[in-house]
Amino acid sequence: MRLFGLAGWSGAGKTTLVVRLLPALAARGLTVSTMKHAHHSFDIDQPGKDSFRHRAAGATEVMIASAQRWALMHEHHGSAEPTAAALAARMTPVDLLLVEGFKREPHPKLEVHRVANGKPLLHPGDPHIVAVASDQPLPGVTLPVLPLDDVEAIADFIAGHCGLATVAPARRVAGQA
Numbered sequence: 001m002r003l004f005g006l007a008g009w010s011g012a013g014k015t016t017l018v019v020r021l022l023p024a025l026a027a028r029g030l031t032v033s034t035m036k037h038a039h040h041s042f043d044i045d046q047p048g049k050d051s052f053r054h055r056a057a058g059a060t061e062v063m064i065a066s067a068q069r070w071a072l073m074h075e076h077h078g079s080a081e082p083t084a085a086a087l088a089a090r091m092t093p094v095d096l097l098l099v100e101g102f103k104r105e106p107h108p109k110l111e112v113h114r115v116a117n118g119k120p121l122l123h124p125g126d127p128h129i130v131a132v133a134s135d136q137p138l139p140g141v142t143l144p145v146l147p148l149d150d151v152e153a154i155a156d157f158i159a160g161h162c163g164l165a166t167v168a169p170a171r172r173v174a175g176q177a
Contacts, residue, residue: 001088001091001093001094001095001096001097002095002096002097002162002163002164003084003085003088003097003099003107003108004096004097004098004099004107004108004109004110004158004161004162005084005098005099005100005101005102005103005105005107005108005109005110005128006018006098006099006100006109006110006112007101007102007103007109007110007111007112007122007126007129008103008111008112008113008114008122009113009117009119009122011114011117012112012113012114012117012119013112013114013135013148014100014101014112015036015100017112017133017148017151017154018034018098018100020151021098021151021154021155021158022034022098024151024152024154024155024169025096025098025155025158025159027169028155028159028166028167028168028169029166029167030094030095030096030159030164030166031094031095031096032094032095032096032097032098033091033092033094033096033097033098034097034098034099034100035084035087035088035091035097035098035099035100035102036099036100036101037084037099037100037101037102038101044071044073045062045073051064051073055073055075059075060074060075060077061073061074061075083102083105084099084102084105084107085105085107095164096158096159096162096164103122103126104126105128106128107128108128108129108130108161108162109126109128109129109130110129110130110131110132110133110146110154110157110158111123111126111129111131111132111133112132112133112148113132113133113134113135113138113148114134114135114148115134115135115136116135121138121141123141123143129143130143130144130161131143131144131145131146131157131161132144132145132146133145133146133147133148133154134146134147134148135147135148135149144157152169155169
């Protein structure tokens, strides 16, 4: 399973790009999963639900399952936050795992950059950033710079960088439904 990250400042469009990349990569015949880092406390459970009560009572892991999906919640109970690689090892293998966030981790990454945010580029301080997707040209950047709105080019770059064999995606012809 190949890991490839999308890193950037808040508001750069990482989530929007991931959501647009998923069907583009699937159209190339790839199986793709995602992992998202949250910088804040979050809870996918609700007070009063049985699974919430299990965790509140001290369970290290709680799995909840239905005919449509299952979810596994793991409590750290004070231990260190796991790395992206450690979390990926717990996932079902697919061709590509897109990792949103985890920007300080040592997997290859695409920097997502919006000039209007006024934030500095990340790639000068991160040797694991292999390209930049930007909403504007970035003169002087020596890495490949891809147009942020060209999802097909970004999908091709990611698949190629990861060495993943793909099928040609069906391209729409102008005026064709």
